Amino acid sequence: TATRAQPGPLGRAGRAGSAALATGGAASAKGPGRPGQLQDETLGVASVPSQWRGVQGIRGETKSCQTAGIATAEASAQARSHADAQVQTEAPVPVSTLPPSRLDTARLAAFLRRVEAMVIRELNKNWQSHAFDGFEVNWTEQQQTVSCLHTLCYPPAQGQGLHVTSISWNTTGSVVACAYGRLDDGDWSTLKSFVCAWNLDRRGLNPRQPSAVVEAPSAVLCLAFHPTQPSHIAGGLYSGEVLVWDMSRPEDPLLWRTGLTDDTHTDPVYQVVWLPEPRQSHRFQVLSVATDGKVLLWQGGGAGRLQLTEGFALVVQQLPRSTKLKKPPRGETEVGATAVAFSSFDPSLFVLGTEGGFPVKCSLAAEEAALTRMPSSVPLRAPAQFTFSPHGGPIYSVSCSPFHRNLFLSAGTDGHVHLYSMLQAQPLISLQLSYKYLFAVRWSPVRPLVFAAASGEGDVRLFDLQKSSQKPTISIKQTEDGSPVYCLEFNSQQTQLLAAGDAKGTVKVWQLSTEFTEQGPRETEDLDQLAAEVAT
Amino acid sequence: MGGRPSRSPARSPLPHLRPIAPGLGEPQAEVEETLKRIQSHKGVIGNMVVNAEGIPIRTTLDNSTTVQYAGLLHQLTTKARSTVRDIDPQNDLTFLRIRSKKHEIMVAPDKEYLLIVIQNPCE
Numbered sequence: 001t002a003t004r005a006q007p008g009p010l011g012r013a014g015r016a017g018s019a020a021l022a023t024g025g026a027a028s029a030k031g032p033g034r035p036g037q038l039q040d041e042t043l044g045v046a047s048v049p050s051q052w053r054g055v056q057g058i059r060g061e062t063k064s065c066q067t068a069g070i071a072t073a074e075a076s077a078q079a080r081s082h083a084d085a086q087v088q089t090e091a092p093v094p095v096s097t098l099p100p101s102r103l104d105t106a107r108l109a110a111f112l113r114r115v116e117a118m119v120i121r122e123l124n125k126n127w128q129s130h131a132f133d134g135f136e137v138n139w140t141e142q143q144q145t146v147s148c149l150h151t152l153c154y155p156p157a158q159g160q161g162l163h164v165t166s167i168s169w170n171t172t173g174s175v176v177a178c179a180y181g182r183l184d185d186g187d188w189s190t191l192k193s194f195v196c197a198w199n200l201d202r203r204g205l206n207p208r209q210p211s212a213v214v215e216a217p218s219a220v221l222c223l224a225f226h227p228t229q230p231s232h233i234a235g236g237l238y239s240g241e242v243l244v245w246d247m248s249r250p251e252d253p254l255l256w257r258t259g260l261t262d263d264t265h266t267d268p269v270y271q272v273v274w275l276p277e278p279r280q281s282h283r284f285q286v287l288s289v290a291t292d293g294k295v296l297l298w299q300g301g302g303a304g305r306l307q308l309t310e311g312f313a314l315v316v317q318q319l320p321r322s323t324k325l326k327k328p329p330r331g332e333t334e335v336g337a338t339a340v341a342f343s344s345f346d347p348s349l350f351v352l353g354t355e356g357g358f359p360v361k362c363s364l365a366a367e368e369a370a371l372t373r374m375p376s377s378v379p380l381r382a383p384a385q386f387t388f389s390p391h392g393g394p395i396y397s398v399s400c401s402p403f404h405r406n407l408f409l410s411a412g413t414d415g416h417v418h419l420y421s422m423l424q425a426q427p428l429i430s431l432q433l434s435y436k437y438l439f440a441v442r443w444s445p446v447r448p449l450v451f452a453a454a455s456g457e458g459d460v461r462l463f464d465l466q467k468s469s470q471k472p473t474i475s476i477k478q479t480e481d482g483s484p485v486y487c488l489e490f491n492s493q494q495t496q497l498l499a500a501g502d503a504k505g506t507v508k509v510w511q512l513s514t515e516f517t518e519q520g521p522r523e524t525e526d527l528d529q530l531a532a533e534v535a536t
Numbered sequence: 537m538g539g540r541p542s543r544s545p546a547r548s549p550l551p552h553l554r555p556i557a558p559g560l561g562e563p564q565a566e567v568e569e570t571l572k573r574i575q576s577h578k579g580v581i582g583n584m585v586v587n588a589e590g591i592p593i594r595t596t597l598d599n600s601t602t603v604q605y606a607g608l609l610h611q612l613t614t615k616a617r618s619t620v621r622d623i624d625p626q627n628d629l630t631f632l633r634i635r636s637k638k639h640e641i642m643v644a645p646d647k648e649y650l651l652i653v654i655q656n657p658c659e
Contacts, residue, residue: 105563107648108585108593112570115644115651118631122642123577126657132635519637 140514146462146476149497150509152207154180154196157505162193162219164501166487168233170225173493174201175211177233177247178507181219183486193219195235197247200509212247214254222271227284234286236269242288242298242306256300262375263308265290270338276347285309291355293334294374295362295383312383313370314352314360319384333372335360341398345405352383353395359410361386361422389425391416397440403448404527411441411453417463421531428533429469433461439486446495446517448527454485460500462516466526476510478502567594579655581639586610586650593649605641609652613645 162180169176177197196210219238226232231248232255241264245253258264269290275297277283285299286306293314298306314335339353348364362383370380392414401407406422415434418427436456444450449465458479461472478485483503491497496517498510574583575596584595584602590610595602617629632643644651 105567109563109566109570111646111649112567112585112651115646116570116574119574119642119644119651119653120577122631122633123574123580123653123655126640126642126655127578129657132657 146474146513146516147511148508149511150198150200150205150207150507152176152178152196152198152210152507152509153505154194154210154213155208157194157196160191162191162505163486163503164505164507165219165221166223166235167489167499167501167507168223168225169489169491169493169499170197170230170233171227171493172230173491173497175199175225175230175247176489176491176499176507176509177223177225178487178501179216179220179223179235180505181221181238183221183503191219192217195220195223195233195245195247197233198507212250212253214245214247216243219268221268224272224274224286227274227276228282234272234274236272236288236290238268240265240267240269240290240292242269242272242286244286244300244306254304256298256304256306258298258306258308263296263311263377265292265294265296266374267292267336271340273340273342275342287340289337289340289352291336291338292374293336293372294376294380295337295340295352308376308378310364311376311378311380312362312366313372313374313380314354314384315371315382317371318368318382319360319387321387334374339395339398339410341400341408343400343405343408344402351398351400351408351410353398353410353412355394356390357393357395357412357414358390359388359395359398359408359420360384361388386422387425388420389427391418393437396438397442399442399451401443401448401527402445403443403524404531407527407531409441409443409451411438413437415455417441417451417453419530428530429465431463431470433463433472434459437484439484440488442488442490444495444516445490445492447519448523449530450516452488452490452498454488454500456484458482458485458502460485460488460498460510462512464516465530466523474516476500478508479504571596574653577655579657581654581656583651583653586652588648605652605654609641609643610650613643613650617645 157180161182163182163184164178165181165183166179167176168178175197177195179193179195181193182191193216195214195216197212198205198207199211202211216235216237217239218241220235221238222236224234226234231246232244233247234242234244236242239260241260242258243254244256246255247253265288267290269288271289273287273289274284275287277285277299285297288296288298295312295314296308297310299309301307314337315333316335317333319335336355337352338355341351341353343349343351350362350364352360352362354360363385364383366381366383366385368382370382372380374380391410391412393412395410395412397412398408398410401409407428408420408422409417410420411417411433415432415436415438417431417433417438419429419431420427433453434455434457438453438455440454442452444452447464451463453461453463455461458477458481460476460478462474462476464473467473478500479502481504485500485502488498488500491499496512496514498512499507500510501507571583571585571594574580582595582597582601584597584606585593586606586609587593590607592602592606597605612634613629613632616632620627620629629645632645634641634643639654639656642653642655644653
């Protein structure tokens with residue numbers, strides 16, 4: 001059959017490389033109505049050379065492969081199973097001084113003979129030398145002023161008008177937790193309260209968004225972080241319960257609770273403290289102190305319950321008569337405890353601050369049974385060993401010195417801070433720090449002569465007994481309108497930080513100047529001297 | 537007289553083995569006296585003798601503090617000695633003093649022992 005090249009759109013002449021069309025052939029199929037004759041014709045070949053492709057490449061396709069396919073199959077594995085037979089490390093033997101019988105004492109004596117003269121000479125020179133008088137080295141950047149690092153708050157709690165009742169730093173010093181409640185409510189309100197924690201080391205810290213929030217059924221009045229677990233925290237409630245939460249579990253933070261049993265406190269719990277267990281010092285139990293006069297020791301048991309292991313009750317008739325106390329109203333036998341502090345030197349010795357305004361020295365090892373009719377599953381003991389001379393009003397806070405075994409501070413509603421020695425009933429120093437109440441007092445963990453107090457006038461007052469024994473060294477204004485500061489805590493890991501919580505619901509983290517964080521050369525001796533001013 | 541050789545004056549047949557139990561012999565008393573003298577000096581908080589391996593032999597402080605001081609100062613003394621000898625091979629360390637805010641630590645080094653004294657100089 002012949003191919004017909006149709007003229008028409010291809011008939012554009014004059015374009016380079018345009019096809020040379022062979023046209024030809026009779027136009028035999030033109031128009032209807034004309035019977036055309038079909039003729040056989042051979043026409044030329046029409047070729048259209050490509051405008052874009054130069055040379056046609058070789059096209060190839062795979063037909064067959066000469067190498068045979070490799071067949072693989074798993075035959076066996078070379079790894080052997082093994083079991084531990086023995087460990088090569090030995091338990092470390094504590095290095096101690098060698099027993100003298102194994103020495104060559106003659107050589108030792110010869111050595112000492114050789115060096116003694118030189119050492120004595122240097123000791124004498126040192127004692128008389130003034131070479132280093134007034135010489136101080138600055139290792140860290142000096143911070144001259146006290147500045148506010150963070151202002152933390154939780155708007156839903158502030159919206160309900162809740163106060164910050166308690167603050168605690170965790171064991172690593174990077175998380176600060178605060179409890180929201182109300183300190184001036186006298187009724188058994190069922191206002192929900194919160195425990196909020198902020199991780200200050202986290203980047204992108206939002207001061208209005210705590211990293212963890214836990215709701216509590218009743219106002220939380222006190223908090224204490226676990227001494228070794230960074231996320232466990234215990235809290236005491238207005239209802240008398242003690243709860244332990246794990247702040248790292250947002251979906252179910254409650255670990256243990258005392259529940260409302262016969263053993264639970266019947267009055268608000270004002271302070272909780274973690275104590276090491278007597279036999280296993282890596283496990284801890286919780287001590288709670290309430291105004292019903294009971295001091296209770298709880299241990300986490302099964303099923304999320306806190307079991308009572310030991311209990312003490314403060315009864316007026318069993319208080320030692322070291323000082324003359326006001327006669328209590330008839331019918332009241334319990335002495336309400338509002339604050340507790342443990343001695344850092346003797347773990348069984350603690351000081352209780354009471355509603356009557358007098359601190360009481362107590363011991364966990366007391367044996368005498370308490371004369372109380374309060375029901376309890378564990379026999380209650382009377383812990384009091386010594387009573388100190390009272391303040392003019394209830395005590396809100398006590399703190400034992402971390403540097404001296406006999407000194408402790410107490411502060412209360414009379415606006416005075418008393419420095420007591422365990423050896424005598426009268427205070428060594430009595431300072432009026434405020435014309436309103438004092439809500440918290442804490443010794444500094446690094447400077448033996450420094451303490452801080454939270455006042456009802458809205459200030460945090462820092463006292464340096466080395467500089468002045470009359471007036472505070474620094475008074476930091478926390479609230480603008482003078483609403484009280486209820487709690488404060490030093491950070492024992494990052495010693496320049498001090499956190500304080502106030503009645504407006506904010507927690508401020510203050511960075512202290514270097515003068516409050518660096519120990520001077522003779523501070524411990526000065527403290528000893530202060531403690532020795534006990535009247536004989 | 538007989539040809540018997542005179543015996544040397546009475547000595548133990550194996551002189552290099554000493555009795556185990558320490559009597560209060562001369563060297564022992566002298567060691568205690570010297571250390572007591574040093575301890576009673578003005579301002580001295582404590583002293584200790586450490587052997588060449590860094591193990592404390594005598595001390596007036598409690599065990600854990602002693603072990604800490606001994607280990608750390610032994611290393612520091614070795615480093616100080618090598619520093620001095622690197623700068624001048626003919627030189628050697630005779631005494632090392634570290635002054636800190638709270639007190640001064642003095643180390644008298646020797647081939648076999650170290651004497652460490654901690655003093656609180658009057659400010």
